[in-house]
Amino acid sequence: MKQPRWASCNGESVLMDAAGSGNPDCVDLLLEHGASPDLASLTGHLPIHRAAFEGHYLVLKKLISVTSKMALIESGxxxxxxxxxxxxxxxxxxxxxxxxxxxxxxxxxxxxxxxxxxxxxxxxxxxxxxxxxxxxxxxxxxxxxxxxxxxxxxxxxxxxxxxxxxxxxxxxxVNCYFTEVNDTLFPTALQYCLKDEEMMRLLLNHGYDVDKCFHCHHDFHFYMGNFYVCSESCKATPDAVGLC
Missing domain, CATH: 1.25.40.20 (Ankyrin repeat-containing domain)
Structure with missing residues (x-):
């Protein structure tokens, strides 16, 4: 029997639409008549992806057993x-x-x-x-x-x-960096929470390496609460901690 491969204008198969609707009976019927669960849309998605994204548990359970590993690998x-x-x-x-x-x-x-x-x-x-x-x-x-x-x-x-x-x-x-944009030694996470004392304490309590803050040589400085962020001076004062 010829495989039902009809696709909409966006390249999605009938089985893809059925997977998105969440109707397990429709999915069963299409599979029984030869619909391929390995037929990808123009975006590379398979019916199993649609069912998982939409949260259709029963359809997903059915598609898990019939979707090939090769199709999943090729989908990326x-x-x-x-x-x-x-x-x-x-x-x-x-x-x-x-x-x-x-x-x-x-x-x-x-x-x-x-x-x-x-x-x-x-x-x-x-x-x-x-x-x-x-x-x-x-x-x-x-x-x-x-x-x-x-x-x-x-x-x-x-x-x-x-x-x-x-x-x-x-x-x-806790000391990870976003190296794609950060070419300094100043810890990335600290840059993201300089104005959030609660978040900063959370990081510090989990072993944040504040010593690295004293080894940045980029020229910028500002004062934030009890923290003085500066590239020119890393001297701690009674009221401020020098970070750079």
Whole structure:
């Protein structure tokens, strides 16, 4: 029997639309008549990605068993990314329980479409402020240091205290740098929270290496609360701590 491959103007197959609607009966019917779960849209997404992103648990469960590993590899993205991006913890747990790699990275060509160069599923969860999915991924073994802009820096910059605590408890590197834009020794995380005393204390209490703040030679200075950030003088005073 000829495979149902009809596609809409955006290159999405009928099965893709059915996966997005969340109707398992429609998905069953299409699969029975030869619809391919490995047929990608113009954006490279497979039906399994759509089901995971939309949070359709039953459809996702069905597509997990019929989607080929080769098609997933060629797509350059994992349904784990999709579930984390959509914020669907139940679907994410299903994928984890089914053996999907929580540390799978977006293909570079896909990552290049994001201005922040994200690559990991954990990054999606953290950038969305999703505590549940963040915890779930970390508990499943997700590494917090796989992205150029590490997840901890994303959470610090956005003021996500709970996620910062979770990441630090999972041994995220408190002294990490965003090397793509930072050519100084001044710690990146501290740059992101100079006006947030609570966040700064949180970092310091988890082993932040403040000594590095005294080894920056760039010419800028300003005063913030009890902190004097300066490249010309690193002398501590009774009322200020010299940081540079």
């Amino acid at each position: 993205q994992s349904p784990v990314h999709s579930a984390a991006d959509g914020g669907h913890a139940q679907c994410l747990q299903l994928l984890v329980d089914s053996g999907f790699d929580v540390n799978a990275l977006l293909d570079q060509t896909i990552s290049d479409n994001y201005s922040d160069m994200r690559r990991s599923a954990l990054y999606f969860a953290v950038s969305n402020g999703d505590v549940t999915c963040t915890e779930m991924l970390l508990n499943a073994g997700a590494k917090p240091d796989l992205d150029p802009l590490q997840c901890l820096l994303v959470a610090v910059r956005a003021g996500m205290y709970e996620i910062v605590r979770i990441l630090l408890a999972s041994r995220a590197n």
